């Protein structure tokens with residue numbers, strides 16, 4: 001497997017060998033396009049255009065000691081192929097320019113320098129109703145457009161689902177998992193320990209984990225949180241469907257709602273977003289609520305921490321709420 005790096009000369013020969021550069025096209029510069037943990041991602045500017053190259057490797061880019069499914073970028077490419085004929089989805093995502101299956105490299109067009117919506121976790125930052133409805137419309141369109149009724153192709157993405165399963169449903173509940181939560185926020189560990197002792201809660205988590213691993217009928221983005229929403233000069237774009245699979249809407253929407261809550265967005269707005277989704281899609285509210293709880297727990301006491309700014313009291317309140325939802 002060729003391991004890409006940001007050396008312009010080496011990138012040049014790789015791209016030329018793949019026939020991905022036009023004749024006479026030269027690379028002017030390369031840069032990191034934004035924050036990312038999982039993959040090797042670069043923006044390449046040439047004298048003609050600018051594009052993004054993304055390589056997935058058998059480890060997590062930011063934490064090389066952590067193994068990850070090598071071919072995950074191919075699943076992302078499959079997602080783009082599936083939405084190819086749905087114009088309102090396609091126009092909100094990058095276009096696939098090239099794919100090197102052998103080396104798990106994908107080329108896509110550059111949506112332009114912009115930031116993702118992770119700034120929402122900052123104090124006093126709020127998403128507008130219009131922007132949130134755009135984000136919700138995209139996911140509702142996806143859930144309505146690509147289903148086992150509309151396509152015979154199926155993305156299983158088993159290995160990524162297993163990786164996620166570990167992090168969402170197992171890791172946070174282990175007594176010893178190597179995370180010292182008091183390093184993140186003093187006082188958090190004690191609250192986490194209470195959750196870890198709740199046998200009824202853990203039983204429910206086990207059930208929901210099994211459900212996550214079951215195949216469903218609709219194509220999910222799989223990681224629908226502010227980090228996958230890009231704010232660009234041509235509007236909101238959606239990126240990074242590497243965790244996509246055919247599953248249940250309740251998981252997807254549960255994750256989204258959980259993040260809006262952790263980003264301390266107004267309850268009324270969150271409710272509106274949920275109702276907006278339900279205007280065109282069906283949703284089992286009780287099940288969705290449970291996945292909200294699951295995502296909140298795993299982000300507050302698990303390994304994949306967010307740049308949260310909510311304080312200890314708010315985090316404890318969210319954890320207690322989640323616990324209540326899971327055991328009631």
Ligand SMILES: Nc1ncnc2c1ncn2[C@@H]1O[C@H](COP(=O)(O)OP(=O)(O)OP(=O)(O)O)[C@@H](O)[C@H]1O
Nearest residue numbers: 033034035036037038039052094109110111112240
């Ligand atoms: N097509 C694109 N156009 C413009 N910017 C992009 C594009 N794709 C990715 N980016 C930028 O690069 C960042 C990292 O990309 P991406 O999220 O796909 O990588 P990742 O390694 O899968 O990240 P994560 O660890 O968050 O899953 C994005 O947050 C975004 O800022």
Ligand SMILES: [Mg+2]
Nearest residue numbers: 038039240242
């Ligand atoms: Mg990613």
